[in-house]
Amino acid sequence: MQSTRSxxxxxxxxxxxxxxxxxNLSFRITPQRVAIxxxxxxxxxxxxxxxxxxxxxxxFPSTSLATVYKTVSLLKEVGxxxxxxxxxxxxxxxxxxxxxxxxxICTRCKRIMDSDIDLVDQIANELEQTSGxxxxxxxxxxxxxxxxCQK
Amino acid sequence: MQSTRSxxxxxxxxxxxxxxxxxNLSFRITPQRVAIxxxxxxxxxxxxxxxxxxxxxxxFPSTSLATVYKTVSLLKEVGxxxxxxxxxxxxxxxxxxxxxxxxxICTRCKRIMDSDIDLVDQIANELEQTSGxxxxxxxxxxxxxxxxCQK
DNA sequence: ATACATGCAAAACATTTGCATAAGA
DNA sequence: TCTTATGCAAATGTTTTGCATGTAT
Numbered sequence: 001m002q003s004t005r006s007x008x009x010x011x012x013x014x015x016x017x018x019x020x021x022x023x024n025l026s027f028r029i030t031p032q033r034v035a036i037x038x039x040x041x042x043x044x045x046x047x048x049x050x051x052x053x054x055x056x057x058x059x060f061p062s063t064s065l066a067t068v069y070k071t072v073s074l075l076k077e078v079g080x081x082x083x084x085x086x087x088x089x090x091x092x093x094x095x096x097x098x099x100x101x102x103x104x105i106c107t108r109c110k111r112i113m114d115s116d117i118d119l120v121d122q123i124a125n126e127l128e129q130t131s132g133x134x135x136x137x138x139x140x141x142x143x144x145x146x147x148x149c150q151k
Numbered sequence: 152m153q154s155t156r157s158x159x160x161x162x163x164x165x166x167x168x169x170x171x172x173x174x175n176l177s178f179r180i181t182p183q184r185v186a187i188x189x190x191x192x193x194x195x196x197x198x199x200x201x202x203x204x205x206x207x208x209x210x211f212p213s214t215s216l217a218t219v220y221k222t223v224s225l226l227k228e229v230g231x232x233x234x235x236x237x238x239x240x241x242x243x244x245x246x247x248x249x250x251x252x253x254x255x256i257c258t259r260c261k262r263i264m265d266s267d268i269d270l271v272d273q274i275a276n277e278l279e280q281t282s283g284x285x286x287x288x289x290x291x292x293x294x295x296x297x298x299x300c301q302k
Numbered sequence: 303a304t305a306c307a308t309g310c311a312a313a314a315c316a317t318t319t320g321c322a323t324a325a326g327a
Numbered sequence: 328t329c330t331t332a333t334g335c336a337a338a339t340g341t342t343t344t345g346c347a348t349g350t351a352t
Contacts (some may be wrong), residue, residue: 025210028326028331049316065336069317087236089316089341104284113282119274124293125251127266133255136250141290142275147283179306180352200341215309240316242343272340 011041025078035060036071040081040095046103046112048092053107084112085139086113100138113146162192169231176229187222191232191246197254197263199243202222235263251289257297264297265300 009017015037019029027033039047039055047055049068056063063087073091075081082094094103097114104113123133160168165187170180177182190198198206200219202266203247207214219249223244233245235254245254248265275286 019284020264026327026331030326030332033331062334066318066335067333070332073318083238085236085238087234087242089240091238091316092244102278104278104286105159106284113284115275115278115282117274119270119277123268123270123274125230126268126270127253127255127293128295131255131264131266131300133257133264133293133295134301135255135293135295136258137294139290139292139294141287142278142284142286144279144288150285177306181307181351183308213309217310217343218308221307224343242341 011038016042018078021078021080022074022103027074032056032060032063034076035063035069036068037080037095040075040093043095046084046092046094048090052086052093084141098142102140102142104142104144104146106141108145108149108151111146111148162189166192169229172229172231173225178225181250183207183211183214183218184222184225186214187219188226188246189233191244194246197235197243197245199205199241203244235292251291253291253293255293255295255297257300258294259296259300262297 016032019034023029023032034054035056039052049065049072050136052072053063053068056068068096072081073096077081080095081100082098082100083096084092086092093111094114102115102117104115104121105111106113120138120140124138127133128135166185169188170185173184174180186207187203190203200216200223203223204214204216204219206254207219224230226246227234231246232247233249233251235243235245237243243263245265253266253268253271255266256262257264269289271289275289277288
């Protein structure tokens with residue numbers, strides 16, 4: 001279970017931090033990567049690849065969708081964004097809290113809200129005891145209607 | 152939050168129950184549908200569409216993949232199987248406990264184990280209070296290494 | 303008899319890959 | 328300079344759809 005959650009940094013600090021990390025891992029710092037990273041760090045919602053692509057193209061019209069996919073894959077691997085998978089194959093990404101945590105998803109407007117709940121670690125522990133699995137990660141999603149859509 | 156969990160029936164009883172339900176909803180009972188349903192009810196693992204397809208073809212060689220997809224979609228809609236979605240678009244299905252419940256997934260051998268945990272309803276309640284969402288459903292997956300794969 | 307389900311092939315998506323060219327280090 | 332990243336197009340894998348034919352009711 002992932003336990004080291006970096007203290008909340010402002011996006012600019014975090015951007016620099018990640019760029020240093022990438023450089024140390026001998027990945028190159030390209031304008032496309034910086035632009036995509038910036039979009040993730042500044043998104044309060046949880047954008048899809050397609051949404052990120054649309055945004056990068058605004059600043060950087062030549063960027064290809066393949067590059068967005070490759071960058072997303074890279075950022076996933078180095079643990080700087082979290083993938084939120086959906087059954088219908090419309091994945092979304094969380095660049096602000098890249099560790100597993102529960103999400104609340106409005107089935108009407110598709111808004112995704114973050115949520116931290118301590119009980120999750122308790123459940124994971126309980127499951128390790130009863131099942132014998134060594135639990136490494138999780139994906140927890142609650143579906144419902146958000147306050148705005150209830151009105 | 153779904154709360155009516157039918158008492159555990161043996162597969163034969165449950166098959167009849169579902170066939171009556173489908174008939175009442177004016178869906179037709181075809182040999183393909185019965186065969187696919189049987190496979191779901193007898194599977195202890197959580198088969199993918201492709202795996203179900205392979206099994207139906209053994210008994211019923213003319214069955215098409217499209218029919219399997221359509222039947223899966225139907226059974227999802229009437230609430231008799233549960234879809235377990237994965238980020239890589241390799242969905243699997245639970246025909247024995249078609250209500251939301253946590254799964255333990257071995258990332259090595261891909262085995263999926265069921266698990267019932269009372270705390271889930273508590274968490275859902277807590278989230279409803281703090282977020283204002285009306286929670287309707289959930290999807291909870293824990294990833295790790297199963298006992299067999301740890302050796 | 304008639305509406306609905308099947309099976310086939312084509313289409314629709316999301317994502318990945320191969321490769322020539324461009325550009326960080 | 329030398330290796331890695333980009334961008335394009337083609338390939339992949341999963342799921343959906345249109346339509347003629349078959350079949351449950």
